Amino acid sequence: MSKLAIVYHSAHGHTEFIARQVLAGTQDVEDVEAHLVKAEDIARTPDELVDYDGFILGSPTYLGGVSGPFKSFMDATGRLWRTQQLKGKLAAGFTVSSLPAGDKQSTLLSMFVFSMQHGMLWVGNPILPEQHSGVPYDEAANRLGSWSGLMAQAGHSAPSDSFVPGDVKTAKMFGRHFAESLNRVMVPA
C-alpha cells in the first residue's frame, strides 16, 4: 500500500473543497491510501512527512504565490532538506484563486522548486483541455489549460463549493493520475 498526503492550506474553504475532490480521485485507485493533512498541522511535526511516499501540495494563490501558512509549512521542512529525507518521493501541486489567470502559475512554480530542492519527482496534470473537443467551457476538464499542476478558480466571496463542474472533474482526474503515478513508481517490497 502506498501512502500519500494532500498537504493544503485553506483560509476560506475553496482550496479545501478542491483538496477533497483530489482525494476522491485518488480513491478510484487501488493500493493507495490518501490522507488530507493541513499545512498548519504538519508544519508542527514535519518529520511525519517521511512516512509518506508522495505529496499533493495545495495552496490558495495569495499575491501571486503560496499563502503565508503554506510557506511556513515549506520552511518547516528545512531540516528534512539538509538530510534529503524526502528524496525520491513523488510531488504535485494545485492552487485555487479568484481570477481566471490570477498569477496561479507562480504558486505552482514555487511548489515545483520546493519539491526539486527536496529531490522529489514532479507529477504534472496531463489532461487535454476538453473545450477543444466541443465540451462546454465550464464543463471541460483542464479548461484553464494548466499542465504543470492543477488550477481551479472560484469567486473570492462565493461559497466554498462554487466551482464549475469542469474544475471539479479536473481535480478528480488530477488526484487519480497522481495515485496511478505513485503505483507505477513504487517497487513492491
Ligand SMILES: Cc1cc2nc3c(=O)[nH]c(=O)nc-3n(C[C@H](O)[C@H](O)[C@H](O)COP(=O)(O)O)c2cc1C
Ligand atoms: C491576501 C490575498 C491575496 C490574494 N491574491 C490573489 C491573487 O494573486 N490572484 C488571484 O486570482 N486571487 C487572489 N486572492 C483570492 C484567493 O486566491 C481566493 O479567494 C482563494 O479561493 C482563497 O482560497 P481559500 O478559500 O482556500 O482560502 C487573494 C486572496 C487573499 C486573501
